[in-house]
Amino acid sequence: MSLTDSSPAQIAQAAAVASRSLAVLSSDARNEALTAVHRALVQSKDLILSANAQDVELASKAAENGELSQSVLKRLDLGKKGKWEDMLQGILDVRDLDDPVGKVTMKTKLDDDLILERRSCPIGVLLIIFEARPEVIANITSLAIKSGNAAILKGGKESTESFKAISTVISKALKSTKVPRASIQLVITRESISDLLALDKYIDLVIPRGSNELVRSVKSQTSIPVLGHADGLCSIYIHADADPSMAVRIIVDAKLNYTAACNSVETLLVDEAVLETTLPQVASSLFEKGVSLRCDKLSKAALRRTLPRNQAAILQDASDTDYDTEFLDLILAIKTIPKTSSPTASVDLATTHINAHSSKHTDAILTSSESIADRFLNHVDSACVFWNTSTRMADGMRFGFGTEVGISTNKIHARGPVGLEGLMIYKYRVRGTGQVAGDYSEDGGRKWKHERLL
The missing domain is CATH 3.40.309.10 (Aldehyde Dehydrogenase; Chain A, domain 2)
Incomplete structure (x- = not known):
């Protein structure tokens, strides 16, 4: 993870390159990175909660002045209602899940020595925009690394000190692992968001977490697919x-x-x-x-x-x-x-x-x-x-997903609490021995067998 002030295009390009390396890392290498992240956060609890307390103090004053909603304030406090413990446990839960990368979900014998497979693979680059909720950094980091996706994160100004503290700890932890540095990037400036939302060449999915105003704003600014929900009614x-x-x-x-x-x-x-x-x-x-x-x-x-x-x-x-x-x-x-x-x-x-x-x-x-x-x-x-x-x-941890990137009310790709499975897509592989499409014609050519093997 890196705190970055690079241009939006540089951020997205670096994430795209890193995503290709991360996608082919071994399961052991990705799990070892999550262990390192968990250990570093445990050791830095006092530092992070102190930073979070600064955010909560400022946000409390803003709420008293009517500048911030009470719901946002409640989501901000990392030391409340077991949030810290849940955040840490979520990392271990994700680490201990089955590797979602490279799973064969369909296998068909098209013809002798011509085999079709459908295999799971990472989506690529995720852009996560969220308000308050400092635990999201750890949640997304663990899910992204485990699923082989790169992630660009932008948090709300209410959690600035928390974000900085958590990201610094995670960044140091990842230096000793095989996860590419640009796999997880935290964007500081708000102005970069509109530019990032235009970079559909590099960014594959946007996940907004926050108010309905945030979700609707994101959807109106981008042609990149958006996963999320506006309201929880x-x-x-x-x-x-x-x-x-x-x-x-x-x-x-x-x-x-x-x-x-x-x-x-x-x-x-x-x-x-x-x-x-x-x-x-x-x-x-x-x-x-x-x-x-x-x-x-x-x-x-x-x-x-x-x-x-x-x-x-x-x-x-x-x-x-x-x-x-x-x-x-x-x-x-x-x-x-x-x-x-x-x-x-x-x-x-x-x-x-x-x-x-x-x-x-x-x-x-x-x-x-x-x-x-x-x-x-x-x-x-x-x-x-x-x-x-x-x-x-209705929660990713309670569903056994380890943690979640958010709740989706979409009707395509992923729906409900989105964990590892919702961050995967698939590709088709065909292994042949010289066959070509012209071999299979209706007038006396070879016949398709289409025999399901899985």
């Missing part, structure tokens, strides 16, 4: 037969485990049949944690009848825009799914609402019925669809 649907205690536990986790995360729940859909049974238990638990509830008419009326007077008094009215809002805060919008003639009709109303308002990130259903759950999972058009579990489960 996640919903949970409480079906009529959901277990009440399970519903409370899951929804509290989905909202409060990490409120500023893109996979926290923002909209709660509730069957009319449980407005006065399950919903009050859920609402009371959320109120105790400081969550504000924005309700439609039916849910508000039901909660006013069932909640203690002090809680009922602070219920808020939901607006139409609340169901299209990623709050990233202690706010939850509630909408009633009205009674229908059948359970399947109810779930269809819920999936219709989700498909109309969701950002296609993560949505969940709480139900005791497998058939109802399957209908929901099949009909909801999102990258992650869950049954009886928290939306917070």
Whole structure:
């Protein structure tokens, strides 16, 4: 890794050259580099957390002045909620995964001594643009090295000191390895981003991690493919037969485990049949944690009848825009799914609402019925669809990917939490013994065998 002030073209060209060397490094060499990075970060914990504390202090003042959102501030603190430990463990988890490079995923005998193979290979050069989240440097470094991709990273100004400290430590660690120096580069100047986004000759994929404004800005400025999501507008649907205690536990986790995360729940859909049974238990638990509830008419009326007077008094009215809002805060919008003639009709109303308002990130259903759950999972058009579990489960580390470069709501290449597999592409190899296309003609030529070997 290198902190660089080279021109954008020089940065991208160096990354392209380095990516070709990195792509053919042995699995052992790449794993040894990750071990070195992990060891160096462990030894430099105090230095890095001290730098991060400087960023947090400045960001806290900016948040107090209204110049920075609380969600960005929460993502910035590397010493909070086990972030440091998770970052380090993510490096080891990625290192210990199977080597994704060179896997044969298809093998076909086209003819005698004419074999076609499809093999996995790195994408090439990744440009990752992110806000806050200093742990992203370690995440991307480990995933890029393991997958054989070069990476150019640009972080937000809120994390400048953290970025510098982490990148310096990683850079020193990589000097003793076989990973080319230009494989991982950290760009400092904001002005270089627009130029980098124009370099589709060298950069193969852009991954923005941050606000929807960032993602939309990146998409509007480049012809390079972009992997990511603009919003994390996640919903949970409480079906009529959901277990009440399970519903409370899951929804509290989905909202409060990490409120500023893109996979926290923002909209709660509730069957009319449980407005006065399950919903009050859920609402009371959320109120105790400081969550504000924005309700439609039916849910508000039901909660006013069932909640203690002090809680009922602070219920808020939901607006139409609340169901299209990623709050990233202690706010939850509630909408009633009205009674229908059948359970399947109810779930269809819920999936219709989700498909109309969701950002296609993560949505969940709480139900005791497998058939109802399957209908929901099949009909909801999102990258992650869950049954009886928290939306917070949508995470690369929890999926066993080691860590992730981000969550994708795209419908091509990679979708959902993107780990090693999402950073691979493939190439076709054909091994022949002198055959040519003209040998295979319809008028008496050789015949294709097309025998699948794998």
